[in-house]
Amino acid sequence: MKISARNQFTGTVLAVTPGAVNGAVKVDIGGGNVVTTSITEEAIAELGLAAGDRVTVFVKASDVLIGK
Template sequence: MKISARNQIPGTITAITPGAVNGSVKVEIAGGSVLTSSITEEAIADLGLAVGDTVTVIVKASDVLIGK
């Protein structure tokens, strides 16, 4: 699958926390950092996501905010 997003980060799923509508998926990337994505439970099921899976985190945003 080709996509236009250039921010593609490989990693491994370390945790999936189910919710009523959206679940939380934690992905460990190089250097030990963890990225968390909130996606629908339907998407988690459709993709067959499981802890230990190798996945690609794709970031496509017009704004990335940083606070301190």
């Protein structure tokens, strides 16, 4: 599989929290870093995501904003 996203992190799923349409997936990518993403419940089911799974997180964004 070829992907254009250059920021790729392997990690372990810590938790999958279901929602009405989208669920939250927390992935430990090492070094004390956890990435949380919101994806559709359909995608969670198709991937069969569960705590303990080894996955790759792909990050591709045109903007990343932080406010305080």
